[in-house]
Amino acid sequence: MSFPLFTVTILYDNRTIQDDLLPSHGFSCMVENDRGKKVLFDTGESGPLLLANMQRLGIDASTIEKVVLSHEHYDHVGGLISLLANRIDIEIFILPSFSTAFRKKILDLNGDLKEVSEGMEILPGLFSTGEVVGAINEQGLVVVGKEKALFIGGCCHPGLERMVSTASQVAGQPVGGVMGGLHLCQSEDEEIESQLQNLKKLGVDRIAPCHCTGFTGMDMARDIWDSGYFTTGVGMKLEWE
């Protein structure tokens, strides 16, 4: 079995790693395989800001084939409208929990909606976790690797461990990398520490937290993972195989 190399690029985040890129509350990243197939995971809140960052990173928005939306919060789905303005051929993967109003908006723009319930292959080696149930239902992405998988989360509202263990089941291998919004920004310090230590015990050896992880969570992750910690922000790239 061969394992394609995937590159994940952050396009929308609360922070940026380059002065010419724009930070804003929200999340979006692009997952690209080694054959140039591109999937967008979330779209941030502002379409113009998302498109500006893509342009500055040299990414042609018309080459995105699929969009996976983690959950229906404005800071993850707002940018989709701009992306669809001139395109009707992008497949958009949503969850059963998405509202009728949202679906109508997308269908009115001739968007091609697909509903994901269970774990589903999006590209060879790239899966949706399926709908993980929680206070707010959510899907994440999981990239299968040679030995371990990479999990990418939008906000992880159903809980970090639940999202990561679902990702591991769908990938059929342990999760070794965690990236994205980890939603630790509203938790007490002890709770954040215990959630991060649990990830470490599950075998996560690389972590790239951003968006709603919060500064305390990011600082603790840097202390716990040391060289396995990756500083995030718009423009950051992570390779996985």
Ligand SMILES: [Fe+2]
């Ligand atoms: Fe969010």
Ligand SMILES: [Fe+2]
């Ligand atoms: Fe959210």
